Amino acid sequence: NAGVTQTPKFRILKIGQSMTLQCTQDMNHNYMYWYRQDPGMGLKLIYYSVGAGITDKGEVPNGYNVSRSTTEDFPLRLELAAPSQTSVYFCASRRTGEGFYEQYFGPGTRLTVT
Amino acid sequence: RKEVEQDPGPFNVPEGATVAFNCTYSNSASQSFFWYRQDCRKEPKLLMSVYSSGNEDGRFTAQLNRASQYISLLIRDSKLSDSATYLCVVILTGGGNKLTFGTGTQLKVEL
Numbered sequence: 037n038a039g040v041t042q043t044p045k046f047r048i049l050k051i052g053q054s055m056t057l058q059c060t061q062d063m064n065h066n067y068m069y070w071y072r073q074d075p076g077m078g079l080k081l082i083y084y085s086v087g088a089g090i091t092d093k094g095e096v097p098n099g100y101n102v103s104r105s106t107t108e109d110f111p112l113r114l115e116l117a118a119p120s121q122t123s124v125y126f127c128a129s130r131r132t133g134e135g136f137y138e139q140y141f142g143p144g145t146r147l148t149v150t
Numbered sequence: 151r152k153e154v155e156q157d158p159g160p161f162n163v164p165e166g167a168t169v170a171f172n173c174t175y176s177n178s179a180s181q182s183f184f185w186y187r188q189d190c191r192k193e194p195k196l197l198m199s200v201y202s203s204g205n206e207d208g209r210f211t212a213q214l215n216r217a218s219q220y221i222s223l224l225i226r227d228s229k230l231s232d233s234a235t236y237l238c239v240v241i242l243t244g245g246g247n248k249l250t251f252g253t254g255t256q257l258k259v260e261l
């Protein structure tokens with residue numbers, strides 16, 4: 037099991053550019069999440085999905101979009117990148133079911149927008 | 151008031167010391183509680199769940215006080231490898247069981 041994988045590991049974008057952050061999990065988890073973590077701050081939820089075809093906004097969704105066409109993949113799209121989107125982005129997944137609350141995180145994508 | 155609050159530290163302690171962190175949460179409907187560990191520039195990983203009756207895992211003990219709305223983590227006999235940031239995490243059941251993270255408490259264990 038590779039667990040949760042994210043690509044790319046690092047990226048520098050210019051203001052106004054777009055990109056997609058990839059996230060894949062091989063644990064057959066229905067629930068997937070995207071977080072951002074700014075320096076010295078806690079993780080903020082951007083979007084989440086409870087299964088293929090179903091997505092919902094988290095705490096800080098503005099400037100981002102997601103899709104969930106398969107159980108395995110949950111890409112995060114940044115349109116018109118802004119300096120405020122400079123952050124570390126973590127994808128996570130977890131099993132469905134009562135009591136299965138542990139979230140498994142990918143290694144993160146470090147994004148700089150200049 | 152923040153949903154989950156932690157003292158950011160850093161807590162600088164000598165190897166072998168006992169250290170405790172507290173975390174307060176604002177929503178009394180919070181259902182589940184966890185401590186995650188995050189090493190520098192790495193992803194968070196689950197350290198332990200926190201149960202109402204309190205629970206222990208080796209050198210680590212977690213406690214929950216629902217009346218005062220706080221959870222605690224006690225680390226005994228600190229090791230250099232315990233140096234990390236400890237994130238308090240709270241879940242409100244329902245709506246995808248979203249985790250709410252504290253900003254973390256940094257621990258530095260020194261020789």
